[in-house]
Amino acid sequence: MEPYELSLSDAAAAIAATELSPVELTDSVLGRIEAVEGDLNAFVTVTADLARASAAAAAEEIAHGGHRGPLHGIPIALKDLYDTAGVLTTSSSAVRATYVPERDSAVAERFAAAGAVLVGKTHTHEFAYGATTPTTRNPWDTTRVPGGSSGGSGAAVAAGECMVGMGSDTGGSIRIPASVCGVVGLKPTYGRVSRRGVASLSWSLDHVGPLTRTVRDAALTLNALAGYDRADPGSVDRPVPDFTALIGRDLTGMRVGVPTTYFTERLQDDVRASVAASVARLEALGATLVEVEVPMASQMAAVEWGLMLPEASAYHQEALRATPELFTAETRGLLDIGELVLATDYIKAQRVRGLVQAAWAEMFTSIDVLAAPTLTCTATLAGQDAVTWPDGSTESPTGTYVRFSQPANVTGLPSITVPTGVDAGGLPIGMQIVGRPFEEDVVIGVAAAYEADSGLGGQLAPLRRELATA
Amino acid sequence: MEPYELSLSDAAAAIAATELSPVELTDSVLGRIEAVEGDLNAFVTVTADLARASAAAAAEEIAHGGHRGPLHGIPIALKDLYDTAGVLTTSSSAVRATYVPERDSAVAERFAAAGAVLVGKTHTHEFAYGATTPTTRNPWDTTRVPGGSSGGSGAAVAAGECMVGMGSDTGGSIRIPASVCGVVGLKPTYGRVSRRGVASLSWSLDHVGPLTRTVRDAALTLNALAGYDRADPGSVDRPVPDFTALIGRDLTGMRVGVPTTYFTERLQDDVRASVAASVARLEALGATLVEVEVPMASQMAAVEWGLMLPEASAYHQEALRATPELFTAETRGLLDIGELVLATDYIKAQRVRGLVQAAWAEMFTSIDVLAAPTLTCTATLAGQDAVTWPDGSTESPTGTYVRFSQPANVTGLPSITVPTGVDAGGLPIGMQIVGRPFEEDVVIGVAAAYEADSGLGGQLAPLRRELATA
Numbered sequence: 001m002e003p004y005e006l007s008l009s010d011a012a013a014a015i016a017a018t019e020l021s022p023v024e025l026t027d028s029v030l031g032r033i034e035a036v037e038g039d040l041n042a043f044v045t046v047t048a049d050l051a052r053a054s055a056a057a058a059a060e061e062i063a064h065g066g067h068r069g070p071l072h073g074i075p076i077a078l079k080d081l082y083d084t085a086g087v088l089t090t091s092s093s094a095v096r097a098t099y100v101p102e103r104d105s106a107v108a109e110r111f112a113a114a115g116a117v118l119v120g121k122t123h124t125h126e127f128a129y130g131a132t133t134p135t136t137r138n139p140w141d142t143t144r145v146p147g148g149s150s151g152g153s154g155a156a157v158a159a160g161e162c163m164v165g166m167g168s169d170t171g172g173s174i175r176i177p178a179s180v181c182g183v184v185g186l187k188p189t190y191g192r193v194s195r196r197g198v199a200s201l202s203w204s205l206d207h208v209g210p211l212t213r214t215v216r217d218a219a220l221t222l223n224a225l226a227g228y229d230r231a232d233p234g235s236v237d238r239p240v241p242d243f244t245a246l247i248g249r250d251l252t253g254m255r256v257g258v259p260t261t262y263f264t265e266r267l268q269d270d271v272r273a274s275v276a277a278s279v280a281r282l283e284a285l286g287a288t289l290v291e292v293e294v295p296m297a298s299q300m301a302a303v304e305w306g307l308m309l310p311e312a313s314a315y316h317q318e319a320l321r322a323t324p325e326l327f328t329a330e331t332r333g334l335l336d337i338g339e340l341v342l343a344t345d346y347i348k349a350q351r352v353r354g355l356v357q358a359a360w361a362e363m364f365t366s367i368d369v370l371a372a373p374t375l376t377c378t379a380t381l382a383g384q385d386a387v388t389w390p391d392g393s394t395e396s397p398t399g400t401y402v403r404f405s406q407p408a409n410v411t412g413l414p415s416i417t418v419p420t421g422v423d424a425g426g427l428p429i430g431m432q433i434v435g436r437p438f439e440e441d442v443v444i445g446v447a448a449a450y451e452a453d454s455g456l457g458g459q460l461a462p463l464r465r466e467l468a469t470a
Numbered sequence: 471m472e473p474y475e476l477s478l479s480d481a482a483a484a485i486a487a488t489e490l491s492p493v494e495l496t497d498s499v500l501g502r503i504e505a506v507e508g509d510l511n512a513f514v515t516v517t518a519d520l521a522r523a524s525a526a527a528a529a530e531e532i533a534h535g536g537h538r539g540p541l542h543g544i545p546i547a548l549k550d551l552y553d554t555a556g557v558l559t560t561s562s563s564a565v566r567a568t569y570v571p572e573r574d575s576a577v578a579e580r581f582a583a584a585g586a587v588l589v590g591k592t593h594t595h596e597f598a599y600g601a602t603t604p605t606t607r608n609p610w611d612t613t614r615v616p617g618g619s620s621g622g623s624g625a626a627v628a629a630g631e632c633m634v635g636m637g638s639d640t641g642g643s644i645r646i647p648a649s650v651c652g653v654v655g656l657k658p659t660y661g662r663v664s665r666r667g668v669a670s671l672s673w674s675l676d677h678v679g680p681l682t683r684t685v686r687d688a689a690l691t692l693n694a695l696a697g698y699d700r701a702d703p704g705s706v707d708r709p710v711p712d713f714t715a716l717i718g719r720d721l722t723g724m725r726v727g728v729p730t731t732y733f734t735e736r737l738q739d740d741v742r743a744s745v746a747a748s749v750a751r752l753e754a755l756g757a758t759l760v761e762v763e764v765p766m767a768s769q770m771a772a773v774e775w776g777l778m779l780p781e782a783s784a785y786h787q788e789a790l791r792a793t794p795e796l797f798t799a800e801t802r803g804l805l806d807i808g809e810l811v812l813a814t815d816y817i818k819a820q821r822v823r824g825l826v827q828a829a830w831a832e833m834f835t836s837i838d839v840l841a842a843p844t845l846t847c848t849a850t851l852a853g854q855d856a857v858t859w860p861d862g863s864t865e866s867p868t869g870t871y872v873r874f875s876q877p878a879n880v881t882g883l884p885s886i887t888v889p890t891g892v893d894a895g896g897l898p899i900g901m902q903i904v905g906r907p908f909e910e911d912v913v914i915g916v917a918a919a920y921e922a923d924s925g926l927g928g929q930l931a932p933l934r935r936e937l938a939t940a
Contacts, residue, residue, distance in 0.1 A: 231828075233824035309813075313813075313814050342809070342811070342813060343815065346780075347781055347784040351784070
């Protein structure tokens with residue numbers, strides 16, 4: 001096994017035991033990037049020199065007894081929305097083609113403090129405004145999309161190009177690429193991790209969080225990143241627990257909500273079957289299944305888009321007026337629409353959101369977590385315009401991908417996606433575990449129990465099709 | 471001394487000692503209402519029969535050892551925005567001329583639980599959208615306005631028609647009538663008291679709170695009303711202290727911020743002098759004065775109106791379309807303007823608000839409270855269109871009244887106003903003490919120390935002019 005194939009947890013244990021050097025690990029990861037980037041294009045920028053210098057510094061520090069913790073010497077990648085001091089930060093947009101921040105984002109600062117090694121900046125759907133990431137391909141099948149908007153991080157983590165890829169999630173943009181790339185994606189509670197220095201799509205819906213190859217890796221990353229930051233107006237001042245604390249517990253007494261609506265409509269049969277089988281495993285592991293109707297499900301899309309459209313347009317307004325031609329036509333079209341929304345409609349979306357949150361809080365009095373398919377379908381083909389359902393209805397790939405993920409954005413609740421297997425075509429399927437506010441430890445515990453039982457933790461993508469013949 | 475002249479605290483002590491019966495007290499207050507309402511018109515509805523029944527029930531309960539606490543048997547009034555089960559609730563608008571709620575507002579429920587006696591519903595500027603209360607007159611001079619929008623509660627408390635008058639405060643609507651009517655007004659921190667069942671003006675700026683004749687009375691009322699309520703989306707789940715705890719402490723070590731900007735511009739000389747003398751008293755009482763520049767002062771009005779205009783229009787949208795003729799021209803005009811605001815502008819107002827809050831939080835690292843004039847001027851004449859300043863500029867009465875009060879709405883910080891004396895014409899002046907989030911106990915403590923020193927606690931309005939000759 002090459003070092004790049006290790007999970008974060010295993011690599012961290014090897015580093016702590018001085019069986020593996022951060023330099024050796026980083027070289028292995030950089031070699032992997034060189035081998036597969038031609039097929040995936042997950043990265044906007046690979047910071048190879050910086051990474052080697054960081055790895056050498058980590059090795060030196062650890063050799064002198066200064067081991068900082070599980071992220072010390074671990075290769076990580078940041079979505080290119082995250083400001084990185086002195087490193088190009090494009091948001092995969094021509095608008096920021098030459099933007100080099102002077103200061104790190106809060107997340108980049110925390111990774112640096114933990115001793116992590118930044119290997120590069122990953123591609124996003126332009127400014128995170130979409131769920132396919134047109135620049136990048138899926139390592140399970142390079143004719144297909146890696147999902148999005150954090151598609152670069154999804155592909156990179158799945159292919160072994162880094163051990164953590166950070167994403168951002170406004171309607172599902174961490175969990176979508178995690179699910180279609182067969183890895184773990186964790187969207188924390190709204191306000192749990194600071195977004196200071198991360199380009200905003202929709203500030204009232206934006207969350208930042210990790211994509212990793214195991215549930216424990218996500219928990220270790222959240223341990224390093226969580227905490228109050230006055231510089232993020234959405235940040236919440238809450239105690240930060242050890243997010244690994246419930247890993248390894250069995251599920252006795254855990255009430256798992258199983259939706260009888262919304263998450264049961266218009267989804268691929270393979271996805272439905274895989275997630276149903278996985279939910280049955282949760283019961284076998286000791287959980288009590290509780291059927292629940294999803295409250296106010298019909299309002300999800302209206303609230304999501306009613307908030308996101310004008311918030312995105314407010315954020316990009318100056319650039320849209322100064323250099324509209326630098327946006328892609330797709331993004332510019334969405335920004336133009338957001339300019340037309342009336343404040344009264346936006347306010348009504350906020351009010352309905354409050355009702356949705358109250359209704360979900362009520363649902364969560366009878367359950368501890370909700371288990372549901374992360375997405376309606378597996379990875380679509382690059383360039384595919386629409387998904388067609390048996391009833392004849394169609395959806396855009398972005399539209400269908402966000403349908404099951406956006407409730408956790410509208411509610412702000414923590415949600416983690418874990419792989420549950422593959423469809424008939426060999427493409428990954430994911431199940432999301434949604435929990436109460438600030439109960440990331442609980443969703444992590446349930447996801448870890450499932451992962452341990454399934455044996456699907458830590459998998460790398462098989463790099464099929466073009467890659468297989470390269 | 472007639473019972474209606476007592477402060478809440480003194481009446482409560484007399485009731486607890488069985489020296490005063492709630493029936494006798496309520497009869498005295500109802501008699502006072504009968505005597506002065508012809509001149510003041512503070513009430514939309516006087517609930518005399520209900521009040522007598524409540525008082526009798528309280529007397530019975532207390533006689534059998536069931537004394538519930540300081541509000542038991544105390545006559546109180548609610549602004550007519552507060553839903554009261556079975557009692558007309560008009561918001562002083564023809565739109566709700568016949569509206570009788572089925573359920574109490576959260577505040578009405580809490581008063582009922584505390585055993586308070588509702589004597590009536592007080593006038594507001596229509597739907598709280600203005601700061602003068604055209605229906606009602608000021609008991610210090612009945613040719614003048616009582617301020618607003620809680621002008622009915624201000625006049626009623628000052629004239630002895632109730633011991634607590636509840637207000638709501640979106641840009642100053644508790645503190646404005648309190649200041650111009652010579653009583654105490656407490657706007658708690660945003661989220662401290664539930665607004666469930668209170669007609670909304672601007673949900674992100676609305677606060678509810680009491681007007682009383684002493685600082686202790688305000689603290690005792692807040693003790694009964696404060697606490698988390700999931701039914702109010704703005705409610706905050708924070709521990710509720712005893713708000714009287716710091717009353718009686720001296721001010722040694724208290725750092726009082728004295729503004730060198732914003733609150734020093736375009737105000738009446740008598741107001742400036744009275745508040746300066748009062749601030750000097752705080753120093754004599756042990757406080758340390760710290761000069762502060764008010765951060766982001768130029769943004770206050772833009773944020774206040776940028777949020778309030780569209781939020782009010784969203785709240786009233788159905789009624790405005792169904793029965794526009796039932797609104798006054800003034801309110802309808804403001805609601806029409808709010809319909810035109812774009813979501814992007816509203817969102818930018820929210821973002822600037824966040825910056826203002828952060829800047830004020832920074833200011834409050836060097837001070838414990840801020841002391842400033844509550845208003846630029848004393849009570850204007852009924853029908854007066856404008857206030858003219860020496861530099862030739864003019865403001866509407868509402869515009870000038872909110873100028874010094876709205877910062878505590880934009881920031882959400884607790885603010886209490888206390889009387890500091892009268893101007894050359896004998897009209898009351900007020901000083902506000904603003905504190906950190908959820909530090910109502912601190913602003914109450916400072917206000918109480920000032921009040922004890924000034925000897926101005928518990929005063930009734932002199933009922934001058936028409937009333938004096940009645």
